[in-house]
Amino acid sequence: MSAKKLHIRNGRLVDPAHGLDRIADLFIADRRIVGVGQAPADYSADQSIDAAGLVVCPGLVDLSARLGGIEPELAAAVAGGVTSLACPPDTKPPLDEPGLVERLVRRSETHALARVFPVGALTQELAGQKLAEMHGLSNAGCIAFSQARRPIVNTMLLLRAMQYAATFGYAVRLRPQDDFLAGEGVAHDGEVASRLGLTGIPVCAETVAVGTALELAAQTGVRLHLSRLSSAAGMALVRQARDNGMSVTCDVSAHHLHLSEADIGYFDTNARLDPPLRSLTDRQALRAAAQEGLAVVCSDHTPIDADGKQLPFAEALPGVTALELLLPLTLLWAAQDELPLTLALARVTCDPASILGIDAGALRVGSRADVCLFDPAERWQVTAASLRSQGKNTPFLGREVQGRVRMTLVDGRVVFTA
Amino acid sequence: MHNPQLNANGELTHLLSIEGLPREVIVHILDTASSFLKVSAREVKKVPLLRGKSVFNLFFENSTRTRTTFEIAAKRLSADVINLDVTRSSTAKGETLLDTVDNLVAMHADMFVVRHAASGAPHLIADHLRRLQRSDVHVVNAGDGRHAHPTQGLLDMYTIRHYKRDFSQLVVAIVGDILHSRVARSDIHALTTLGVAEVRAVGPQTLLPACVESMGVRVFNDLRLGLRDCDVVIMLRLQNERMSGTLLPSAREYFRCYGLTPAMLELAKPEAIVMHPGPMNRGVEIDSDVADGPQAVILPQVTYGIAVRMAVMSIIAGN
The missing domain is CATH 3.40.50.1370 (Aspartate/ornithine carbamoyltransferase)
Known part of the structure; x- marks a missing residue:
């Protein structure tokens, strides 16, 4: 597993950061990309990899993946072509102490698989009461601060948290959902929830929180990223803010690009997501936002064991396993909406990398050699056995998807082959 | 989608919901x-x-x-x-x-x-x-x-069929806390499947689920309008914990606006029947004079x- 000189031949190089999509060779040495299309002088490869028929793209960058038992999830990440991922702070215990962050970074580094970028807790214990030590957490490796799914009910504290983060130039991520309006809700407050007798989460739970977050971000000048938008109306507010010159960014989960409230069917707990799957109109708006570049796409990977899902719908834990589905679901979206591969892959490579502010997501000479090689035509069935993640929780279980990762490189080292 | 209550031959193997029953x-x-x-x-x-x-x-x-x-x-x-x-x-x-x-x-x-x-x-x-x-x-x-609550829905249909014979011309009003009511949902599915002329959902907006019209009902916020020319009135129980606070100001005000009194019942057809899944809150959703009156079929429902x-x-x- 030493840093070899790798020559990746005949692949279809897709680098969204540079609008590149052509058959070309890639040359890697000293953990970096040293040549695109053309070998540098005096280059002799230790290993040559034939990538004919494969797409060679930057390793995927995932804005949100929960790691549970760390090793299997990092193995799932690289099996899904994900080479960099941000981990939200709602670990047990939450990432509100520098020591915990350092330990997470150390533990993930020992596996030398995907690179892990912790997101620190905005408030102590994520309780929304007292600010966390953001400066210390940043020094320990946190690249942004968030509350994960926990609210800050007190808007004064939210204002203070943004002011404090802005003091040091830290990015703040908020999952916009008003705690009172969401209440005990477990599904979109629409036809399906009403029919099944599930408590609904109205769209205004999102729009009210987006409005508050945007207003306070404008006041404080903090770098704001809104996580997991779920509704057309919420997305419209973000678009409006951007049109008014705000630099706010946002993301949607890959599952939300494909599913709607109808996928709950007869209480399928695998379709219990947070935020909830909403209407088909909402889903279309999320797709449109991702297409125009307003939103990036993340996995929102949340592995949950059977015990957490084999419960009545409202009692089941929310979330999906998605690290290994991020690429196929992005490709499926691209195919269905007839989008160029460079555009679709930008939403899971260079765009999230720029939001995280990390050196990743591009295939330029000099950049880190985090690379994903996948067969865009290979079809495979999503089964409990085909997923490396400990979580098998996805409505796509049993379905066939297209696009299979063949090889993943992190820092110029082959960390996954299939 | 596979219907979880029917077996491969289309026969009933579980009774989970009226929805989806042929x-x-x-x-x-x-x-x-x-x-x-x-x-x-x-x-x-x-x-x-x-x-x-x-x-x-x-x-x-x-x-x-x-x-x-x-x-x-x-x-x-x-x-x-x-x-x-x-x-x-x-x-x-x-x-x-x-x-x-x-x-x-x-x-x-x-x-x-x-x-x-x-x-x-x-x-x-x-x-x-x-x-x-x-x-x-x-x-x-x-x-x-x-x-x-499918068996309640079915016994309600049995009761309606017993008194009214033909479903096709009926106007049925379901009154009260539809938001929290499994009985209302089962009744709505049963009535629409059996093809009644009109199902009405009557209640204040705080007690109506989102998009309830998508279940095939006409929504009325005003009890007077909702009862007009009805053949069947199904009153729903209002749970104690919902009587005062965030959904309704008080039981007293609820009775004033949505309680079924003899005067209100006069707006329905003269031969209209009154049903209630029980247990009743007399003086909250239904007046005793109606509950014990000639149009009530609440005890036959139990039988x-x-x-x-x-x-x-x-x-x-x-x-």
């Missing part, structure tokens, strides 16, 4: 109930259809009345009935719902009658039995959360309920 299945249950009604009126109130079968009443939520009617129905079919008060036993010790079910299946249960506070709990059990390939074990939903539950259990066990 019209013929509903009519078959009502016809079967009609024959059982005579059994209950006999000197010897038993038929041997479920002899040797074990019916487990699995009530995760207290309801002495519903449990009793299921118990009577099963006993009149000659089944052995085991009542489990699960609220006080296994779950209190941390056992999951499906662990409880597995244990009872190991005791050779043939049928579960399930009441649970969470919507979808009976579906979860039925799905679990399907994965275990135990098509010989049946589930009857006796009320799950706000989702469904028919036993025949309908016998019909459901015998049909399911036969499939």
